Amino acid sequence: MSTSSENIDAVVITRPKPLLLRHAPYFIGAAIVVFLASSMQFDGYILNILMQATTFAIAVFGLSVVLGLCGQINLAQAAFFGFGAYAVGIGTTDYQLSYWLCLVAGCVMALIAGAVLGLSTLRLGGHYLAMVTISFQQIVTLVMINAIWLTKGPDGVSKIGRPSLFLSSQSYLAFCVAMLALVGYIVWHLPETRLGRAMRAVRDNELAAGVNGIDVFRTKVYAFAISAVLGGLGGGLFAGGFAYISPDQFSFAESIVFLTMSLLGGVASPIGSAIGTGLLILIPEWLRFLKSVPGLYLAIYGLSVILIIRFMPDGIWGFVTAAYDRMRSSKKVAVTSAPLQLKPAATGGDMVLEVTGLSKHFGGLKAVDEVDIAVRRGGVHALIGPNGSGKTTTLNVLSGLYNATSGKVVLDGTDVTTMPPHLRAAAGLGRTFQNIRLFRSMTALENVIIGAERPGNTLTGKGDEAALTERALAALTFVGLGPRAMELISSFSYGHQRLIEIARALAANPTLLLLDEPAAGLNSTEKLELHELLKRIAAQGLTILIIDHDMTLVSEAAQHITVLNFGRRIADGESMAVLRHPDVVSAYLGTD
Amino acid sequence: MDLVLQLLFTGIGIGAVYALVALGFVLIFRATNVVNFAQGEFSMVAAYLMVVCAVDLELPYWLSFIIALAGMAVIGVIFNLGVYYPLRHRTYLPVIIATIGASILMANGVLALYGPQPQVLPGWFETPGIQLGPVYLDSQYLLIIVVTIALVIFNYWFFEHTMIGKKLQATSQDKEMASLLGISVSTMIMITFIYSAVLGGLAGLLVAPILFVSIQMGSTIALKAFAATIIGGFGDVAGAIIGGLALGIIETFGAAYISVPYKDGFAFLVLVLFLVFRPQGIFGERVAEKA
Numbered sequence A: 001m002s003t004s005s006e007n008i009d010a011v012v013i014t015r016p017k018p019l020l021l022r023h024a025p026y027f028i029g030a031a032i033v034v035f036l037a038s039s040m041q042f043d044g045y046i047l048n049i050l051m052q053a054t055t056f057a058i059a060v061f062g063l064s065v066v067l068g069l070c071g072q073i074n075l076a077q078a079a080f081f082g083f084g085a086y087a088v089g090i091g092t093t094d095y096q097l098s099y100w101l102c103l104v105a106g107c108v109m110a111l112i113a114g115a116v117l118g119l120s121t122l123r124l125g126g127h128y129l130a131m132v133t134i135s136f137q138q139i140v141t142l143v144m145i146n147a148i149w150l151t152k153g154p155d156g157v158s159k160i161g162r163p164s165l166f167l168s169s170q171s172y173l174a175f176c177v178a179m180l181a182l183v184g185y186i187v188w189h190l191p192e193t194r195l196g197r198a199m200r201a202v203r204d205n206e207l208a209a210g211v212n213g214i215d216v217f218r219t220k221v222y223a224f225a226i227s228a229v230l231g232g233l234g235g236g237l238f239a240g241g242f243a244y245i246s247p248d249q250f251s252f253a254e255s256i257v258f259l260t261m262s263l264l265g266g267v268a269s270p271i272g273s274a275i276g277t278g279l280l281i282l283i284p285e286w287l288r289f290l291k292s293v294p295g296l297y298l299a300i301y302g303l304s305v306i307l308i309i310r311f312m313p314d315g316i317w318g319f320v321t322a323a324y325d326r327m328r329s330s331k332k333v334a335v336t337s338a339p340l341q342l343k344p345a346a347t348g349g350d351m352v353l354e355v356t357g358l359s360k361h362f363g364g365l366k367a368v369d370e371v372d373i374a375v376r377r378g379g380v381h382a383l384i385g386p387n388g389s390g391k392t393t394t395l396n397v398l399s400g401l402y403n404a405t406s407g408k409v410v411l412d413g414t415d416v417t418t419m420p421p422h423l424r425a426a427a428g429l430g431r432t433f434q435n436i437r438l439f440r441s442m443t444a445l446e447n448v449i450i451g452a453e454r455p456g457n458t459l460t461g462k463g464d465e466a467a468l469t470e471r472a473l474a475a476l477t478f479v480g481l482g483p484r485a486m487e488l489i490s491s492f493s494y495g496h497q498r499l500i501e502i503a504r505a506l507a508a509n510p511t512l513l514l515l516d517e518p519a520a521g522l523n524s525t526e527k528l529e530l531h532e533l534l535k536r537i538a539a540q541g542l543t544i545l546i547i548d549h550d551m552t553l554v555s556e557a558a559q560h561i562t563v564l565n566f567g568r569r570i571a572d573g574e575s576m577a578v579l580r581h582p583d584v585v586s587a588y589l590g591t592d
Numbered sequence B: 001m002d003l004v005l006q007l008l009f010t011g012i013g014i015g016a017v018y019a020l021v022a023l024g025f026v027l028i029f030r031a032t033n034v035v036n037f038a039q040g041e042f043s044m045v046a047a048y049l050m051v052v053c054a055v056d057l058e059l060p061y062w063l064s065f066i067i068a069l070a071g072m073a074v075i076g077v078i079f080n081l082g083v084y085y086p087l088r089h090r091t092y093l094p095v096i097i098a099t100i101g102a103s104i105l106m107a108n109g110v111l112a113l114y115g116p117q118p119q120v121l122p123g124w125f126e127t128p129g130i131q132l133g134p135v136y137l138d139s140q141y142l143l144i145i146v147v148t149i150a151l152v153i154f155n156y157w158f159f160e161h162t163m164i165g166k167k168l169q170a171t172s173q174d175k176e177m178a179s180l181l182g183i184s185v186s187t188m189i190m191i192t193f194i195y196s197a198v199l200g201g202l203a204g205l206l207v208a209p210i211l212f213v214s215i216q217m218g219s220t221i222a223l224k225a226f227a228a229t230i231i232g233g234f235g236d237v238a239g240a241i242i243g244g245l246a247l248g249i250i251e252t253f254g255a256a257y258i259s260v261p262y263k264d265g266f267a268f269l270v271l272v273l274f275l276v277f278r279p280q281g282i283f284g285e286r287v288a289e290k291a
Helices: A019-039 A044-069 A077-093 A099-121 A126-146 A169-192 A194-204 A206-211 A216-242 A252-265 A270-286 A288-292 A296-311 A315-327 A391-398 A421-426 A444-452 A465-478 A494-507 A524-539 A551-557 A575-580 A582-589 B002-032 B039-056 B061-087 B092-114 B139-161 B163-173 B175-180 B185-207 B217-232 B237-257 B263-277
Strands: A351-362 A365-376 A380-384 A406-411 A429-431 A512-516 A543-547 A560-565 A568-574 B129-132 B135-138
Touching (some): A019 A169, A044 A252, A077 A099, A077 A216, A126 A252, A126 B092, A126 B263, A194 A206, A252 B092, A270 A288, A296 B092, A351 A543, A365 A380, A365 A391, A365 A543, A380 A391, A391 A543, A429 A494, A494 A524, A524 A551, A568 A575, A568 A582, B002 B039, B002 B135, B002 B185, B002 B237, B039 B185, B061 B185, B092 B217, B135 B139, B139 B163, B163 B185
Parallel strands (some): A380 A543
């Protein structure tokens, strides 16, 4: 690797300034906009458009969290919007309750509905979520129309109240703009928080997120619930702004409008959401004549969705930022971090991993059958066998991606047999995948930070941004990629992507590292580098369980070998003895 | 008891329609791993084609039927080329969003062309029905049930006993392997879309004389059909049919004994119960992504 020192930018990862100071420009800008909204004289028509754009944008921000950040679909945003609107509408008219109470109640109702919907569906695939949210949307519409005693049915609710503080339309608009600015701030910074990173990881690669200690299901439920709350908030503000609501404003068609706004502007960012919302509120106003034909508008929306997905999947804002990113070359990072420390935990006995009688059956196929493996602390243990012998299945059962049919897995004294992947990661298990699984939309550094964030990692100090970054940089430097930390995954070669995956696992300071065919697809130089890397890892006392086909690598690196064939263990013991074992020789070379 | 038998008959008739649409869902899902959210609109578009031919242009009923189904085959081709095929290498999320876009486009395109007024389509037979003991068998319901049975048999024969059916199965199980064996995967996917569009269209033509022909009929049928596939077990052909029938019966009894305005809500309730307690459905196995 040639890194001439002059293109190293020495101040790339600086100590962050205090958060308030860094973000002051945003708040000053927001304050100016709120002031303008409250003081400029708009006529009623402009005021209505601004009010609609502001309240809709909050709901669309919700979509940018669930769809953009977390990759989960929500086709019921109009229903959640309706929860907020009806809470404020019915509450302030029929029950004469305080506006604030109603607004909060609407958000809470949206939250509960979103959480229940998410909890029942998010364990399943994305198709289920799409269909269930559509169904939910239809049910909510049915109730709004038919439960006349509560919602006044198709007539809608009128004379909806506002808080006494913001009685005039102008001041209420300023209040809505202030709320929008606040929500925008939160959504803007969410991706850099722990939760936001987890959401992006889930979106990019669920399996990798799980084995790196992220609770995939909970992350999705959070994203979905946040989206629902923002829908409810937008709806509550909307009801106060327009003083009249009716069921058709919260129909499935409106959910599609929200979706189109989000996709058009760019689903990944609140700026995109704001652009999309603004455009799709303004364009129909300019093209009013189209409204004379019923259906034509939505037909155009439908067509736009197809075209955006095909030609501009990242929306307008994504398009702009991608062009900007191309112009700006990635900065090199001057590595000043301390060398990577590995301090594998040692609470159990002499054996880090004890697997007894492990079986995994797929229907009638016994992919893994009554396998025992004992991995000694501080060594390199290899699991080998011909293709289809059950090695990768074993690793998947060990890391919790498959449930064991029977048997027991004890990691460092803790029985992890029934734990999901993220809890096994928390218990100290790290792994890499045969087919590399990195978070493709993130930089190398962000990938490794997610590793470092593993619950139970004792080497990240307070766990704040600075400590995590330092730990991640140290891990990248350890595998030789420190200077390229800020580059996106797609700019790395295959071999380097493997190294990043290993760095991600190392940053987590695991007790046991599972490597699934790390040498596969590497050229001979890269294999030598990998061998060196394994030696350096083992030198720090980290136990490794490695699967590989490269016999040179296995025989030189591993002190202990377990051999599988047809899902059964056929040999186990000290490397050289195992490799000479007649059963092993015949399994690999055949018998004559 | 008489009422129960009568409701059972009606439920099976409606359920058969859901089963046909669900079958279309499952076939596309198996071929492409994508749920086509515009499947219900195929039924709606076919019903409108039928109204145009049989009512507006006063063509013979059988000829209109054939024209409508041929039209659906063309729409299947356009749908594949315009919506699915360009996105085939992307993840499932963009693809389902595109099919949702297509569903909105189809429903509102028809609305813009034909207007919001629901249309009436006469049934195939002059005779309204026959009285069999205590149960009145409506001729259109009988037709639906007979056609569904015939189609299920045809479907079995087509996939198990014809070369093209076996090629389709091979494609749905492993696209790479299928293409290595000289099967044209893109042709197979095209055939699947045509077949599904025609199936969905057929369901629409059969159910149209019972319901009004309206813009909403597509999304209503699609929701029921999707619920049917989950109840039966996702991706399972027999499950889709059983699930569809079960849903039709549940819904009919629910409307008779519990509430008419919330009739369309029962499917959702049953769906949620299944998702919570038995997400793999009656027949299905839980599908896990391979590591």
